[in-house]
Amino acid sequence: MLVVEKIKVKFEDKIILNNISFSLEKGERLVMVGQSGCGKTTLLKTLAGLLQPTAGSLYFDGEKVRGPAERLVPGHDRIKLVNQDFELDNFHTVTENIRLKLLAFDDAYKSSRINELLKLTGLQKYSQRLANTLSGGQKQRLAIARALADEPDLLLLDEPFNQLDFNLRNKIENYIDVYLKKYNITLILVSHSAEETMRWGEKVMFLKGGKVVRTDSPINFYQAPTDKLEAGFFGIINTVYHQGGDIHFRPHQYALTATKNRDIEIAVTLEKVVFKGWYYDHVFKVGNRKIYLYNEKPLPSIQSIFVATLF
Numbered sequence: 383m384l385v386v387e388k389i390k391v392k393f394e395d396k397i398i399l400n401n402i403s404f405s406l407e408k409g410e411r412l413v414m415v416g417q418s419g420c421g422k423t424t425l426l427k428t429l430a431g432l433l434q435p436t437a438g439s440l441y442f443d444g445e446k447v448r449g450p451a452e453r454l455v456p457g458h459d460r461i462k463l464v465n466q467d468f469e470l471d472n473f474h475t476v477t478e479n480i481r482l483k484l485l486a487f488d489d490a491y492k493s494s495r496i497n498e499l500l501k502l503t504g505l506q507k508y509s510q511r512l513a514n515t516l517s518g519g520q521k522q523r524l525a526i527a528r529a530l531a532d533e534p535d536l537l538l539l540d541e542p543f544n545q546l547d548f549n550l551r552n553k554i555e556n557y558i559d560v561y562l563k564k565y566n567i568t569l570i571l572v573s574h575s576a577e578e579t580m581r582w583g584e585k586v587m588f589l590k591g592g593k594v595v596r597t598d599s600p601i602n603f604y605q606a607p608t609d610k611l612e613a614g615f616f617g618i619i620n621t622v623y624h625q626g627g628d629i630h631f632r633p634h635q636y637a638l639t640a641t642k643n644r645d646i647e648i649a650v651t652l653e654k655v656v657f658k659g660w661y662y663d664h665v666f667k668v669g670n671r672k673i674y675l676y677n678e679k680p681l682p683s684i685q686s687i688f689v690a691t692l693f
């Protein structure tokens with residue numbers, strides 16, 4: 383349904399995206415991750431037809447997606463991007479901002495859809511406010527409402543929930559989840575959060591320096607990272623020095639007695655214990671480094687742990 387072939391983007395002779403190729407079936411979900419500046423937003427804008435690739439092609443349902451140099455009005459009718467600038471109609475009210483995306487529908491549908499989206503995003507009481515008077519989080523919610531009103535076939539979300547509090551975020555995420563499934567909408571989401579990536583990513587694409595270095599499931603990334611960068615993205619990683627090299631393990635990957643003969647014993651000194659809800663986070667010193675160990679209850683006084691190396 384979406385086919386990306388050797389996309390290259392250059393800004394002032396600097397290669398930002400280098401030979402990006404992948405494809406997605408209708409209804410699939412992909413999360414793009416990678417360090418700041420690796421090209422995620424540039425790729426989303428290119429996929430939305432808002433940025434002209436220097437080389438390569440994009441096809442959506444068998445048709446070529448034309449970039450801004452090939453279209454009078456940049457963009458694509460069935461591909462919608464919620465980016466970090468929100469791109470609202472600043473001098474229109476919240477309601478008008480949503481209504482402008484519903485022009486093709488009759489008045490009864492428009493009203494009920496506007497009410498549904500205002501309720502979902504908790505913006506009812508701001509419905510008559512001008513968009514440029516909203517807070518950052520309110521603007522983000524309005525941008526999401528507009529993208530959903532547009533009824534896209536491919537939804538592109540650039541860190542869409544990063545300004546929302548836990549409850550609202552949960553509610554909006556659940557709604558989008560059901561909505562996408564109901565209409566079999568394809569999703570590409572850019573995220574900096576491991577939790578969000580695991581929540582949304584059937585497939586996760588890791589970008590480094592404008593290249594795709596790995597596409598895999600979240601569980602494979604978590605359990606079998608190829609390096610510290612990948613490991614660190616998906617959660618805390620402990621690193622300790624052992625017999626001439628570094629070994630890595632996650633905060634729950636330890637035992638108080640050796641469980642396998644390849645387990646490595648590490649001497650630890652407790653620094654502090656932090657209550658984190660359903661678990662306790664223990665900070666230990668190992669040489670001049672700190673490590674973190676999770677346990678449901680505070681750990682008894684220990685001087686050593688046993689670990690197996692993660693990669």
Ligand SMILES: Nc1ncnc2c1ncn2[C@@H]1O[C@H](COP(=O)(O)OP(=O)(O)OP(=O)(O)O)[C@@H](O)[C@H]1O
Pocket residue numbers: 393394398416417418419420421422423424425
């Ligand atoms: N219009 C532009 N002109 C020149 N360089 C640009 C332009 N837009 C982006 N860049 C550069 O391209 C690189 C990739 O930027 P991009 O915004 O795609 O990264 P990102 O992975 O989304 O980063 P972040 O996670 O910080 O949002 C960066 O080095 C950025 O400075």
